[in-house]
Amino acid sequence: MTTTLTTTTLAGVAVQVNEEGFFEDPKVWTPAMAEEMAKADGLDALNEQHWTVLNFMRKEFFEKGTGPTVRVLGKTSGVSVKDLYLLFPKGPAKMAARLAGIPKPKGCI
Amino acid sequence: MTKRIVILGGGTGGTLTANRLHRHFRHHGSQHQPVEITVVDQDDHHVYQPGLLFVPFGLANHSEIVRPRQAQLHRDIEFVQDLIDHVDIHADTVYLQGGRELPYDVLVVATGAILAFDETEGLTGPGWNEKVFTFYDVAGATGLAAALDNFEGGKLVVNVVDMPIKCPVAPLEFCFLADWYFTDRGIRDKVEISYATPLDGAFTKPVASAALASLLEEKGIHLVTEFNTGEVAMNDDGAGGKLIGYDGREVPFDLAVVVPMHSGADYVGRSEGLGDDLNFVPTDKRTLQATAKSNIFSLGDATNVPASKAGSVTHFEGEVLVDNIIRFLDHEELDSAYDGHANCFIETGFGKALLIDFNYDTEPLPGHFPAAVGMPLLKESRMNHLGKLMFQWVYWHALLQGRDIPGIGADMPSRGKEQPTPPSTRTTQGASA
Numbered sequence: 340m341t342t343t344l345t346t347t348t349l350a351g352v353a354v355q356v357n358e359e360g361f362f363e364d365p366k367v368w369t370p371a372m373a374e375e376m377a378k379a380d381g382l383d384a385l386n387e388q389h390w391t392v393l394n395f396m397r398k399e400f401f402e403k404g405t406g407p408t409v410r411v412l413g414k415t416s417g418v419s420v421k422d423l424y425l426l427f428p429k430g431p432a433k434m435a436a437r438l439a440g441i442p443k444p445k446g447c448i
Numbered sequence: 449m450t451k452r453i454v455i456l457g458g459g460t461g462g463t464l465t466a467n468r469l470h471r472h473f474r475h476h477g478s479q480h481q482p483v484e485i486t487v488v489d490q491d492d493h494h495v496y497q498p499g500l501l502f503v504p505f506g507l508a509n510h511s512e513i514v515r516p517r518q519a520q521l522h523r524d525i526e527f528v529q530d531l532i533d534h535v536d537i538h539a540d541t542v543y544l545q546g547g548r549e550l551p552y553d554v555l556v557v558a559t560g561a562i563l564a565f566d567e568t569e570g571l572t573g574p575g576w577n578e579k580v581f582t583f584y585d586v587a588g589a590t591g592l593a594a595a596l597d598n599f600e601g602g603k604l605v606v607n608v609v610d611m612p613i614k615c616p617v618a619p620l621e622f623c624f625l626a627d628w629y630f631t632d633r634g635i636r637d638k639v640e641i642s643y644a645t646p647l648d649g650a651f652t653k654p655v656a657s658a659a660l661a662s663l664l665e666e667k668g669i670h671l672v673t674e675f676n677t678g679e680v681a682m683n684d685d686g687a688g689g690k691l692i693g694y695d696g697r698e699v700p701f702d703l704a705v706v707v708p709m710h711s712g713a714d715y716v717g718r719s720e721g722l723g724d725d726l727n728f729v730p731t732d733k734r735t736l737q738a739t740a741k742s743n744i745f746s747l748g749d750a751t752n753v754p755a756s757k758a759g760s761v762t763h764f765e766g767e768v769l770v771d772n773i774i775r776f777l778d779h780e781e782l783d784s785a786y787d788g789h790a791n792c793f794i795e796t797g798f799g800k801a802l803l804i805d806f807n808y809d810t811e812p813l814p815g816h817f818p819a820a821v822g823m824p825l826l827k828e829s830r831m832n833h834l835g836k837l838m839f840q841w842v843y844w845h846a847l848l849q850g851r852d853i854p855g856i857g858a859d860m861p862s863r864g865k866e867q868p869t870p871p872s873t874r875t876t877q878g879a880s881a
């Protein structure tokens with residue numbers, strides 16, 4: 340897989356993302372960027388549960404070097420897998436990771 | 449003082465580690481006194497798990513793939529049959545459910561993965577072992593053989609609930625063999641076969657994924673991707689049912705073959721500091737030392753290393769792990785030698801198989817194994833099928849005994865592989881992609 344980065348403007352800031360929209364540098368992320376990406380994804384607004392998940396994902400990423408899978412999210416974030424799919428209809432692990440500004444979670448082989 | 453090495457699990461990894469360690473200390477002695485090796489397992493039935501794939505199709509019988517565990521271990525190795533209750537990593541002691549305590553100098557965690565049936569709603573509810581099966585254990589594979597025998601047509605769905613699973617190619621092999629099996633019975637036109645996977649393609653690595661997707665297509669097997677099974681539900685008449693995805697999609701079936709979620713062994717969760725959220729053991733992917741403590745090592749399906757949960761991986765890891773245990777006892781620096789090497793035959797039906805060979809940095813590529821002349825990689829051939837069948841003999845007689853297998857070592861060979869072009873623009877996905 341080739342990685343091509345593009346620059347996009349989020350909340351008024353130029354940000355580098357890969358072709359799937361994942362941040363190149365998770366540190367440049369701000370909550371306002373998440374709000375903007377969520378709108379583009381068709382979510383009206385991010386509610387408290389969304390933020391629980393996004394904050395949890397960022398914390399896990401900075402502690403462990405990789406974002407959690409949906410199953411681990413369901414076990415540890417306080418939000419059930421069913422609810423995760425309602426909150427992030429395009430697939431929680433991927434969509435939440437993108438909105439949280441962290442890399443796509445590594446699947447397993 | 450005697451050094452005590454306790455090995456948890458007497459499956460592939462535990463057995464080959466015990467035999468390798470035993471051989472080393474017998475031949476080379478030890479600068480540090482005698483070594484005692486103890487292996488613990490809950491039962492005395494060692495299953496050749498790759499053989500489970502063949503049982504549903506009547507190509508193997510469960511008695512051919514199960515042998516006593518103790519018979520695979522050198523007689524000087526102590527075998528304890530009991531359930532592990534927990535490990536106290538601070539006290540360097542294993543507690544067994546029968547009450548025995550096993551203090552250790554070095555611990556090896558080789559307790560593999562368990563099938564977490566309960567994590568999928570409805571999976572073991574109505575229809576279980578009648579219309580809904582797994583072939584990932586002996587009972588399931590045997591029951592499925594009877595169900596396939598009675599299957600006269602309809603929708604067969606093969607589903608992987610979530611990764612990681614043991615031998616991630618096995619469900620694909622099941623699809624290919626089902627295609628062959630129904631063709632052989634003359635009813636292939638009456639059977640619709642689908643493969644529903646949580647991945648975004650047939651497999652994880654791009655080149656192999658594309659090759660396997662076209663094989664599925666050639667064989668008329670429908671591929672359903674990014675399908676995350678939330679529930680297995682039977683129809684009211686009990687004749688069939690459907691898989692319901694978390695996103696609302698449904699896959700109807702007359703017969704479902706489900707590979708359930710996998711977790712590490714339960715006792716890992718009861719052993720403070722040893723495991724992660726899924727009870728797998730966080731382990732250095734190159735030295736195979738557990739991150740919990742320097743005298744704990746882990747290999748095989750029990751670890752969280754980003755390599756396939758496969759017997760070949762366990763075998764290659766074993767070489768590095770044993771070397772590092774010896775280094776640890778000798779107070780030497782550990783060797784970061786494991787490169788993620790995996791080597792899998794993929795049975796494709798009609799007496800053929802593919803072979804894939806890869807590691808942390810190199811995805812499965814076409815070419816030949818182990819060098820320019822050898823078994824074809826990523827290409828169907830009869831030779832690969834024979835290789836797969838021969839592997840059972842190799843497993844019992846060389847792999848478990850801890851003997852080196854000529855031409856197949858821990859380091860992945862690069863000779864013979866066709867490099868994709870142009871390499872400079874590719875980012876390797878790591879073995880965890």
Ligand SMILES: Cc1cc2nc3c(=O)[nH]c(=O)nc-3n(C[C@H](O)[C@H](O)[C@H](O)COP(=O)(O)OP(=O)(O)OC[C@H]3O[C@@H](n4cnc5c(N)ncnc54)[C@H](O)[C@@H]3O)c2cc1C
Nearest residue numbers: 457459460461490497498532559560615748749758759760
């Ligand atoms: C259907 C199928 C097909 C496969 N095909 C292939 C293939 O073609 N090629 C390949 O390379 N690999 C294949 N594999 C994978 C391979 O079998 C495993 O990766 C390998 O056996 C892992 O070895 P292990 O030692 O980690 O675990 P195991 O061999 O499973 O051993 C773990 C042991 O720990 C014991 N244990 C667990 N918990 C406890 C406890 N609390 N107390 C006491 N004992 C405990 C268990 O009884 C078990 O004996 C396949 C697997 C399956 C299921």
